Amino acid sequence: MKKLGTLLFFLFVLVNVKAADFDITKYGAVGDGTTLNSQAIQKAIDACYKSGGGKVVIPAGKFLSGTIAIKDNVTLYLQKDAVLLGSIDLKDYQNLDPFTEGLGIDVGWALLVAVDAKNIGIEGEGTIDGQGSAIKAKHILTDTRPEGKRWGLRPFLVRIVRCTGVTVKGVTLKYAGAWTSHYFQSKQILIENVKIQSVGVAHNDGIGIDGCQQVRIKDCDVVSGDDALVFKTTSSLMACKDIEVSGLRLKSSQAGIKIGTESIADFENIKITNCHIYDTKNGGIKLLTVDGAHIRNVLISDITMDEVRTPMLFRLGSRLNVFRKNTETKKPTGTFENVVIRNVKAKAADQAQLTPPSGILITGVPGHDITNLTLENIEITLAGGGTAEDSRVAVPEAIDQYPEVKTFGPKIPAYGVWARHVKSLKLINVKFNLGSNDVRPALVCEDGKDVTVSNWNLPETKGAEAIIRLENVVSANVNGITAKGEAQALVRVERTKSASITVANNNAPSIKKEVETIK
Structure with missing residues (x-):
């Protein structure tokens, strides 16, 4: 005892x-x-x-x-x-673990x-x-x-x-x-x-x-x-994985929520919900893989934004930087797949990096498509003001450049969604509001495959060549579009590679043609 x-x-x-x-x-x-x-x-x-x-x-x-x-x-x-x-x-x-960040x-x-x-x-x-x-x-x-x-x-x-x-x-x-x-x-x-x-x-x-x-x-x-909340990978040895985020308030002179820019290892199984982003100067939500990372299985939902410059940017590029140069080597171009953005309501800032402002930018690079990206239940309010000349601006590929909104500006040919090098893109239940007339299309898609555009509610505009423009798009389904304004065409299909375009069940009584095809 x-x-x-x-x-x-x-x-x-x-x-x-x-x-x-x-x-x-x-x-x-x-x-x-x-x-x-x-x-x-x-x-x-x-x-x-x-x-x-x-x-x-x-x-x-x-x-x-x-x-x-x-x-x-x-x-x-x-x-x-x-x-x-x-x-x-x-x-x-002291510097107990030196490394090189994305700007070198x-x-x-x-x-x-x-x-x-x-x-x-x-x-x-x-x-x-x-x-x-x-x-x-x-x-x-x-x-x-x-x-x-x-x-x-x-x-x-x-x-x-x-x-x-x-x-x-x-x-x-x-x-x-x-x-x-x-x-x-x-x-x-x-x-x-x-x-x-x-x-x-x-x-x-x-x-x-x-x-x-x-x-x-x-x-x-x-x-x-x-950036207020940023996920990055400055080493190829460990992915950003199995992450849950909820209930954040985010204000930033750059982005509210960002994946990348440093992106040499993967980003997967990430869920971000119930966040408010406000007064950001360089993007609300930005998902960027440019150094070889695979972005996959990401869900971002139930997000509100207020006074945000350019609400969304999605980029797959080929910058291919290395941040720990003594121990690691360059990787090939990565992938961007299986990402869902759902239940987002945004008020875009009237003064933005893009003039006039645009809502959503989506772009891969030639030979590397952004794949299976779904945007669902999205509402964005924008200033408007785009001209016919703006609607024909050529956007640079910037294949190996730092991925930023301004990299593709200062003008984008669509006021709502501009998408390029995409596959299995789904745009469902989307609504745009405009403060003034904008004759750019609500959607421009270039080099797309298997594109779904469903149940859009679009504001009254006058003088537009088209509400939706598809360039070199193979297999697209446009249905359930409500467009109150006047235009030459609801859907304008351009370039010789475009094929298998279905347009049906739309409500656009003041638009002259439902589909116009230009070879």
Whole structure:
């Protein structure tokens, strides 16, 4: 019994040691906003780790720091009114996993880092503030290179690298020097009730998921200077896979939701639902594979957008970049298949990258079609204003270029949907509203196969050559179209390769011809 009692005592002590909190002030941290606390905070983390894990507590106060590393079984807990404040001196930061981002800049320095760790967390009601604008202001005093070359030295706010079991919950992330949060090749991630306010310098992406799996993101509020929620793969070794996102509010100077641009490994089994995107300056939803990735089995549904420049862009291209040049090689062109976008209502911004604005851009490259893309229950309100000349603009292929809305602009020949190099494209229950007359077609499809256009509700327009234009399209079914305006033709079929076009059950009483074929 004595031995049993002794054993129970030691077990009790062990459990309580593991559950203990490690207050950073007990290790010398000072919350005055000026004392550099990197070493003190790291000592608290190391002590917690050596004890078997627990909470490292940052109490109320402003704790200035450079790079600190979270270790196995450690949760960094920020109490209410606690601020982890990033140093504005670049020498206080480390790059524990260097890589090259999509524009060719070497990056990876960060304030808060975890590398090859298990069961870690960043939680609480406090704030992590990177002081990005102040870092830049100090940096440019001595670094006279153009901004596009020097920005990569500035630190990310949070970097999670090859970790398993990650929880980021409740905290506020503010004003990163570069990307706000970057999760790389990690698994079993929960990001919940996180608020991001990160603007002031370039490249302030909000939540960046880079080759991660088993990810859940919910109920977050993101205001970012760059893409608000972005999935990327900067290494070919691990796909973005098995991801669920719901309940996000997203505002961005770039895109609201983006897959790519860095896209060397696959994106699959991704579900994004019940999100609101607003005041974005460069796209609402953008799905882009240009470096060899396969995008497949993606569902995005129940999305609202307000004042969004160019609501949707879908791109399969052949840029074929490599981001870890010392260890990886180029891949062949990827694929884009089995993607569903459903239940989307958007108010497009009147002033956009495209003049006049367009709603949806879909384009592969010659020999590589976007395949089995379904857009269903879509309503988009646009400014209108397109001319007959705009309706005949030739859009560049830009096969190996950076994939961006402006890459294909400044004008697009359709106000609603422009699609090129597509196969098994389904456009079902689509409605457009226009603020002014637009004589461009609602839909232009070039080089398409097996195209379905069903149950569209289109606004009154006057003077259009056609409501829908099909160029080199083989096998298309256009049915259930309600078009209130006047035009020469409901469907205009052009180019010698067009064939097997079925047009039926449409309601367009003021349009002269249902089908006009031009060879």
